[in-house]
Amino acid sequence: MNVHQLSGGTSRETWSFDAGGRGLILQCQRQSDDAVRLGLDSQTALLRAVRAASVPVPEVVASGEGDPDVGDWMIVERLDGETIPRKILRDDTFAAVRPRLTADVATALARIHSIPLGTVASLERRDEVAAYRRILDDVGEPHPAFELAFRWLERNRPPPSEPAVVHGDFRMGNFIVSAGGLRAVLDWELAHIGDPLEDLGWICVKSWRFGGTLPVGGFGKREELHADYERASGRTIDPDAARWWEVFGTLRWGVICIMQAMRHLSGAERSVELAAIGRRVAEVEHDVMAYLP
Amino acid sequence: MTAPHDRPTVPELLEAVREFVEAGFAESAEARVRFHARVAANVLCIVERELALGAEQQRAHEARLRALGFRDDAALAAAIKSRSVDDRYDEIARAVRDSIHDKLLVANPGYIEI
Numbered sequence: 001m002n003v004h005q006l007s008g009g010t011s012r013e014t015w016s017f018d019a020g021g022r023g024l025i026l027q028c029q030r031q032s033d034d035a036v037r038l039g040l041d042s043q044t045a046l047l048r049a050v051r052a053a054s055v056p057v058p059e060v061v062a063s064g065e066g067d068p069d070v071g072d073w074m075i076v077e078r079l080d081g082e083t084i085p086r087k088i089l090r091d092d093t094f095a096a097v098r099p100r101l102t103a104d105v106a107t108a109l110a111r112i113h114s115i116p117l118g119t120v121a122s123l124e125r126r127d128e129v130a131a132y133r134r135i136l137d138d139v140g141e142p143h144p145a146f147e148l149a150f151r152w153l154e155r156n157r158p159p160p161s162e163p164a165v166v167h168g169d170f171r172m173g174n175f176i177v178s179a180g181g182l183r184a185v186l187d188w189e190l191a192h193i194g195d196p197l198e199d200l201g202w203i204c205v206k207s208w209r210f211g212g213t214l215p216v217g218g219f220g221k222r223e224e225l226h227a228d229y230e231r232a233s234g235r236t237i238d239p240d241a242a243r244w245w246e247v248f249g250t251l252r253w254g255v256i257c258i259m260q261a262m263r264h265l266s267g268a269e270r271s272v273e274l275a276a277i278g279r280r281v282a283e284v285e286h287d288v289m290a291y292l293p
Numbered sequence: 294m295t296a297p298h299d300r301p302t303v304p305e306l307l308e309a310v311r312e313f314v315e316a317g318f319a320e321s322a323e324a325r326v327r328f329h330a331r332v333a334a335n336v337l338c339i340v341e342r343e344l345a346l347g348a349e350q351q352r353a354h355e356a357r358l359r360a361l362g363f364r365d366d367a368a369l370a371a372a373i374k375s376r377s378v379d380d381r382y383d384e385i386a387r388a389v390r391d392s393i394h395d396k397l398l399v400a401n402p403g404y405i406e407i
Contacts, residue, residue, distance in 0.1 A: 142366040144389045147373035148382075272333050279339055282396035283404050289390055293382070 013070075016078060023078030024061060030071035036131070037189040040072035041065050042122040046165075046188050047076070049119045055111045056184045081178035083186070085210040088177045089218045097181055102220030104182035105175070105203065106228030112185075113164035113196040113233060123165060125193040129153060129248060132255045139258055145285035149251045152292050158241035164196040171208040172217040200229065200237070201245025205253055206287045247291045254284035304344055311337035342399045350395045357388045366392075 006014040006025070015026040029040040038046070044063040051057050058076040065072045088094050088101075117123075133150060136143070168190030176184040202208070204215045204222060212218020216225045226237045261278025263269045295302070301309065311334050318330030361384065363369040369385070372378045378385055397405050 142370040144366055144369045144373060144385075145393060147370045148386060148389060151373055151376070151379070272329060272336060276332050276336050276339075279336075279400040282393055282400045285389075285393045286397060286404065289386070289393060292386065 011071075025058070025076050025078050026073060027076070028067075028070035028073040038122065038191055040074055042120060043188050043191075044074045046120045046123070046191055047074075049115055050112055050165075050185075050188075053111045053115050055108050056182055057186075057188075058184055079176050079178075079184050081176040081183040083173065083176055085172040085208075085218065088172065088175075089210055089212045093179070094177060097177060097179060098219050100181050101177065102216055102224045103228045105170075105217070105220075106225050107232045108182060108185055109167075109170065109196070109199055110229055110232035110235075112167055112170075112199070113235070115165045117163065117165065117193055119165070120191075123191060123193050125163065128194060128198060128252065129157075132252050135259065136255050139255075139262060141258060143254070143258070143281070143285065145289055146251060146254055148292060149247065149288045153244065153248055153251070156244060158238060158244050161195045161197055161235070161241070163193055165191065166194045166196055166199050167191055168194075168198070169202070170199040171203050171205070172210060173208070175217075195245070196233075196235065197237070197242050197245040198249075200225065200242050201247075202249040202252075204246045205249040207253055207284070243291070247288065250284060250288045250291065254281055254288060257281045257284060304341060307337055307341050307344070311341070339400055342402070346395075346399055350399070354392060354395065357391060361385060361388055 001017050003017040011030045061075045063074040174187040209218035257277050260274050264274035315334045
């Protein structure tokens with residue numbers, strides 16, 4: 001069976017094991033820990049829907065809900081490939097793959113955004129800007145740079161695109177890349193109904209470039225991403241609107257860093273790593289100010 | 294040295310602990326331990342830089358805010374949010390950028406060049 005645990009917490013666990021001649025991953029979740037993250041039951045439905053739309057994702061082999069011992073659970077196939085961004089961006093193994101990654105992620109995004117809105121009923125329609133505004137207010141720490149960014153976003157908001165199913169965390173770190181290209185898009189728990197440009201902006205945020213120089217995940221150019229996406233989706237991208245979402249994505253990352261430090265400070269999860277993230281907020285303030293006049 | 298205390302001084306003690314963390318876990322087989330030791334050593338570097346620069350930065354920051362007419366960052370943040378300083382964008386953005394520069398000098402000086 002070759003069973004071992006990949007991650008664990010009070011409400012969620014992930015295990016790897018072999019059965020029936022193939023590698024599998026078991027995820028279980030006793031209850032959804034917050035309102036923003038999708039429950040495992042919804043993630044299962046979403047994974048099946050996006051797979052039907054030819055988005056590269058692991059196949060769901062089996063799933064169940066409300067088990068008295070493990071709660072909701074799903075078993076997916078374990079895929080070969082690399083998830084560590086710095087390896088994908090630097091290792092020779094991926095030298096031939098890197099030039100095609102932009103087209104691969106553009107196509108995957110176009111397919112995700114083509115899924116009919118009613119396919120997964122539990123996906124929430126939400127205004128991400130308002131959601132992160134609220135989070136920053138709730139934390140109560142003053143960040144003048146982020147206030148300037150929110151003010152800029154407020155004054156420059158582009159007209160909304162046709163709403164779509166968005167992944168919500170579409171970036172390096174959530175991709176499995178193999179010798180053949182983008183093998184799978186992982187981590188669907190932040191999926192919701194929103195502006196498709198949100199995903200296109202998020203993948204360009206500086207912290208997802210992992211030291212790479214190119215804006216799209218460290219490996220691609222914005223113009224290529226947009227052209228490939230337009231070809232695959234039939235949608236038209238306004239570069240200024242895409243940039244607006246990139247600025248929002250940067251601000252969002254800053255707020256997430258603050259939340260991570262707060263997890264440590266509140267005692268929810270004491271960790272030197274989370275504590276250190278609090279001092280990385282200045283990097284994101286620097287990044288967001290670089291977009292502003 | 295801060296009287297009545299003996300050497301090592303606070304910066305010297307911190308340096309000693311940081312060197313211990315850096316060297317002590319470098320050989321550890323467990324990747325997770327090595328990673329957290331690296332993070333911890335980096336946190337100690339931040340503390341060392343803040344001890345060296347913090348007092349001067351605090352004075353500069355207060356002067357910056359006073360020149361703009363605010364008593365602290367919370368007041369500045371609230372003013373930006375309330376849109377009442379929209380017409381003073383340039384001077385406020387300049388002050389905010391100066392503050393970020395000082396924060397990075399402590400948190401991660403290497404980031405300023407990127």
